[in-house]
Amino acid sequence: MSGDYSFDIVVVGAGIIGVATAYYLQRNNPSKTILLLDRLPAAGQANTAMSAAAVRNMFASSTNQLLTDTSIKYYQHIQEEIGHDLLFERCGYLWLLSDSQFNNVSIQNWMKRMEESNIHYRIYDKKQLKEMIPGLNVDFEGDDEAELMNLQQVDFGLFGGDCGVLDSTRLVEYYLQEFKKLSPVKPRFGISVEKLLLEANPKLDVPGEPFVWQKKKVNGVITNKGSIRAETVVLATGAWTNKLLDPIGMDGRTKAKKRHIFVLHAEDKSGLRDLLDTKGFCDLNTIPFTILPSAGVYFRPQLQERGFWIGCADKLGRCFNYIQTEDYEHPESTYYENSIYPVLVKYFPSFEGARPVGSWAGGYSYSPDAIPFVYKENGILVLDGASGSGIMKADAMARIANALYRGEAEAELYGGKKVPADMLSQNERKVEVESVII
Ligand SMILES: Cc1cc2nc3c(=O)[nH]c(=O)nc-3n(C[C@H](O)[C@H](O)[C@H](O)COP(=O)(O)OP(=O)(O)OC[C@H]3O[C@@H](n4cnc5c(N)ncnc54)[C@H](O)[C@@H]3O)c2cc1C
Known part of the structure; x- marks a missing residue:
């Protein structure tokens, strides 16, 4: 370690x-001292714990396909070869689509891109879907309510068998335990970073530094428990990152x-039990993670609890914020009752009367x-913008961050595939726009 770090x-x-x-x-840098810190009392307690913890390689952009496919294969390796049980269950992902959605150019391009990247998927037609999931309502002919609700009927199912669900807490545990085995520095919890320590580089020790004409670099963090100087600051602060970057x-x-x-x-409810135990899609004989054709409603099977986790990818009408606010911690029960439930029950009448036993946001x-x-700039390495799929991309993002830290031109992802280390940077970005966001 150099200087006064x-x-x-x-x-x-x-x-x-x-x-x-x-x-x-x-x-990869065994001689370096690394302090991992978080303001919460333990690791993985923020959005990581709130996730549906589903993992899929079925993206439209080749970048997301690569980040997720290699990460998922590594998670499989952790579970099957290293023997750390992540409760990774390959239940698959099933997109239910209407005829017009299926034939839309963006869906066709998505399927073409998956084929080019060797991402396996299967297409089911309406008749097959109805045979496999008898409780699925595929047709809303003559249903005025469904028309009012803009519900699309089900004509096709797009199924990815390499996708699944896992337990994000166990995944966090795995990386943390491996980090702790290697690191002489114990992680610290309950420490909140209030500011990044931006300084002139080099310092002249003149009052008022840094001046505009000086080079600058982040040399650590100011926390609620004092300053911590470090040569490199890694920001893995997710939906709160802007709060630290904006002030500098x-x-x-x-x-x-x-x-x-x-x-x-x-x-x-026998109808829900039958739905959960749907056969034919995967060896687990369960319903896949399923995305409905309308309103962004989805559910994942939860086999340990014998139930479902229901979510919704709401787009227009739900505000953006510059950072996550405290309100995010409070789930809105009316959101289930008025927005999600009416849609869910139209496609799957067996949900009739089903009320949540728990919720979070x-x-x-x-x-x-x-x-x-x-990206790495001004002494900070930033990892952010996972866009709702950070569990399934974390391994690849972390490997890319390591290559950037080391100043390497390429990062090696799990399985040996090499990618430019700056491919996810702000300025040298080599990516396509992703269209399949849930
Ligand atoms: C409802 C929901 C469903 C989701 N479903 C999925 C899914 O199925 N699959 C998937 O892959 N992803 C899913 N996601 C997204 C996924 O949860 C995130 O992409 C992922 O957790 C991001 O990881 P992270 O480490 O960046 O963020 P976080 O887990 O939020 O970690 C950021 C950490 O930074 C700490 N921190 C922030 N600011 C400071 C500070 N100033 N000082 C100290 N510590 C600080 C926080 O305490 C926190 O622990 C879902 C998210 C939600 C909310």
């Missing part, structure tokens, strides 16, 4: 992205949006193209 690296934020990054940095004049280019999950149990951090940012 206390650590070589301080990683701010111990969500899935922070713990994975701390691990790769320590593994850096534009994070992300924005936050609130998202919900509602928990429903299947056991006391959190935030997405969106980038403008729905592809994450990983």
